[in-house]
Amino acid sequence: MPVPVPVGVLRLPRGPDGCSRGFSPASPRFQALLGGDAAAQGVRAALRQRYLRGLAAARGRPTRFCLRAGVRVDAVFGAADVEAVAFQVDALRTPLGVQAAALLRCTDVLAYSFLLD
Amino acid sequence: MQIASRHNVLDVGNMNDWQRKSPLDWETYVNKMVKVAAIERHEYEGWVLTVDPVSASIVLATFLENEKVSISVVLGHAVQEVEILKEGDDEMKQRLSCIFAPEESKAYSPEELEKRKNDLKTWLETNHIPVTEQGESGRTLCVAGVLTVDPPYGPEECSSSNEIILSRVQGLIQGYLEKQQLVDANA
Numbered sequence: 001m002p003v004p005v006p007v008g009v010l011r012l013p014r015g016p017d018g019c020s021r022g023f024s025p026a027s028p029r030f031q032a033l034l035g036g037d038a039a040a041q042g043v044r045a046a047l048r049q050r051y052l053r054g055l056a057a058a059r060g061r062p063t064r065f066c067l068r069a070g071v072r073v074d075a076v077f078g079a080a081d082v083e084a085v086a087f088q089v090d091a092l093r094t095p096l097g098v099q100a101a102a103l104l105r106c107t108d109v110l111a112y113s114f115l116l117d
Numbered sequence: 118m119q120i121a122s123r124h125n126v127l128d129v130g131n132m133n134d135w136q137r138k139s140p141l142d143w144e145t146y147v148n149k150m151v152k153v154a155a156i157e158r159h160e161y162e163g164w165v166l167t168v169d170p171v172s173a174s175i176v177l178a179t180f181l182e183n184e185k186v187s188i189s190v191v192l193g194h195a196v197q198e199v200e201i202l203k204e205g206d207d208e209m210k211q212r213l214s215c216i217f218a219p220e221e222s223k224a225y226s227p228e229e230l231e232k233r234k235n236d237l238k239t240w241l242e243t244n245h246i247p248v249t250e251q252g253e254s255g256r257t258l259c260v261a262g263v264l265t266v267d268p269p270y271g272p273e274e275c276s277s278s279n280e281i282i283l284s285r286v287q288g289l290i291q292g293y294l295e296k297q298q299l300v301d302a303n304a
Contacts, residue, residue, distance in 0.1 A: 041140075056217075
């Protein structure tokens with residue numbers, strides 16, 4: 001009879017409580033991450049909300065990205081991910097032609113700018 | 118066989134001084150004219166709209182002559198030094214706060230806001246969606262304990278850390294408001 005191979009147990013961190021948004025200052029996750037400073041959390045939320053509104057405003061706008069080593073590329077801003085790993089852009093103009101959709105690594109991007117009317 | 122990757126996915130150990138600051142430190146730069154010195158000798162100037170607490174990226178606004186606003190975002194990892202050049206007065210603060218405000222957030226009177234809130238709350242309750250009031254004088258609606266709706270109670274004012282619930286409830290509120298507009302137009 002074959003002996004079943006034991007499977008390793010993967011322990012994931014505990015998620016937010018079922019009845020909270022995960023931001024409650026009393027939640028174990030908040031305590032672990034930010035040590036219970038409610039004032040700082042309020043400021044953090046306000047800063048983040050404005051940043052997210054800014055991302056929403058950037059969507060669909062022609063944007064110039066300034067990359068490392070002085071490289072500048074133009075594209076239409078699409079979206080950013082939660083952890084700021086990459087930007088999704090459309091119509092990226094590269095020296096080899098226009099790329100319909102692309103991801104730009106955030107670590108390669110120094111800055112980007114766009115116009116609001 | 119080498120299993121462990123030699124790459125650090127999160128460069129936590131490589132954070133610069135700017136990224137290590139706390140939200141309270143970043144907030145002191147908001148609404149001020151600054152000069153940002155970035156790596157590779159880049160420099161940026163503008164009014165600070167916000168600093169993203171996740172990536173420490175600085176969002177700068179500059180007002181152009183043709184009434185347009187140029188937004189520049191300097192990523193947190195590229196920031197070397199931030200120097201405050203000028204403080205913003207109340208007029209500038211007001212001007213900056215309007216830049217990213219959602220388009221439909223026109224001025225509502227307190228009575229209109231109260232009515233919008235109660236109408237939405239009643240509609241959610243008749244559709245068996247649990248909703249409570251929270252915040253100062255209950256101005257924020259809390260849906261199922263996981264999503265909040267701030268005044269003026271449109272889809273753009275929904276906040277939730279759960280994007281699936283967020284998009285569903287935004288869709289519901291959008292549909293509700295469209296139906297309301299039809300009713301108002303016929304009345």
